[in-house]
Amino acid sequence: MSILSKPFFHDEAAAIEKLEQVLWPAGPVCPHCSGNQKIYALKGKATRLGLWKCGHCRKQFTVKVGTVFESSHVPTYKWLQAVYLMCASKKGISSNQLHRTLEVTLKTAWFMSHRIREAMKGGGNGLLGGLGKIVEVDETFIGHDYAVKPKGDKRGRGFAHKHKVLSLVERGGKVVSMVVDNLKAKTLIPILKSQIDSQTRIMTDEAGQYSRLDLDFLAHDFVRHNQGEYGRGAIYTNTVEGFFSIFKRGMKGVYQHCAKRHLHRYVAEFDFRYNERRVCDEERAETALMGAAGKRLTYRGSPIAA
Structure with a gap:
């Protein structure tokens, strides 16, 4: 069975649950006040999937708030497909290919790929090298x-x-x-x-x-x-x-x-895949998802505070 046949690549509820497991391993965390105690799920026919409410600040949120996926109308399962395809393609995957595969517009595919590259950007894990290296x-x-x-x-x-x-x-x-x-x-x-x-x-x-x-x-x-x-x-x-x-x-x-103004994200994409080369494609995709938290990207190509 192909990995792309897993439920979270096709079902919105399963995709949101998968994203919550990756970004909230210890349970829901409010992106507005960072509270993690008095949080409860909102349910009902008219309620959006994955909607939570914080008992501390009284604000509602989903797991996508404060990430590169925020304010996107693209289904979460298509986001997960895009992340996996970019992480599994050694030399990258073009926006045109994502456009055809995911059945979204070319503009949407281009923007999705840049948001994912933003998630791939490393935060720095100390200096390279050292004695004997x-x-x-x-x-x-x-x-x-x-x-x-x-x-x-x-x-x-x-x-x-x-x-x-x-x-x-x-x-x-x-x-x-x-x-x-x-x-x-x-x-x-x-x-x-x-x-x-x-x-x-x-x-x-x-x-x-x-x-x-x-x-x-x-x-x-x-x-x-x-x-x-x-x-x-x-x-x-x-x-x-x-x-x-x-x-x-x-x-x-x-x-x-x-263009030069976007090149740093393409560089980050190739760095990410090289640095995560020792793990399987699914683990690499989960690492990219973890990097999605705390980042936003506007349509003008500029990162903003989440």
Whole structure:
């Protein structure tokens, strides 16, 4: 039997119950006052499914209040389907595909996917690396930044006009990626210092912006790609380049185009799936659902306080 045949992917009551189990493992919690004692379910023919009332602040709420699902008219079971599909697709799933699969409008599918990416954004779980650990650092280029005008007529060549993505990958651990405006040392070094433990051994390529990392970290080694070198024993950047291969196949083959103002969410999506790679698709989807709490996203693409 397919996992997509489970009741919470087709029945609204079962879907709400599933969401409550994930977001309220210890029982209902009021999103308005955080109370969890005097809470009771409202029932009746005219009452919405999953409606609760708080005895502390006297306000009504559902499990979707204060999450990325709030104020959505899309059925909860379709939300759960969308979350599962995005978590199970290694290179992502396009809004057009969600539109056809879920039978919602393209605009709705696009907005759903961005809300789910917002849920996937990590809140930070400490620094990468540490004593005895290795973190690989590299950057890649994607899309076209129309705010940057390339020199001459060679519009498609070089990388100055492309979006720049910096990724930090701990070997055997997690990845942290971000969109950066430039690749100057004065921009990148503060980022590395804020994300990586100072007792870490850093691996990069021979790019000049990384030439003095040994001043801020335990050790720094690099490979000389311009000389055809791709590794010397433990000195390589193959892990971060492997992550980039999945990221770029997804961005070019599935999503094809992304404006800079949205790129950070696509980056978060690929980071999330990489960081949750050791669990099954269903567990990964539940982790994404847990990340939905405390986040909102407007149609203009800006996150707001829940």
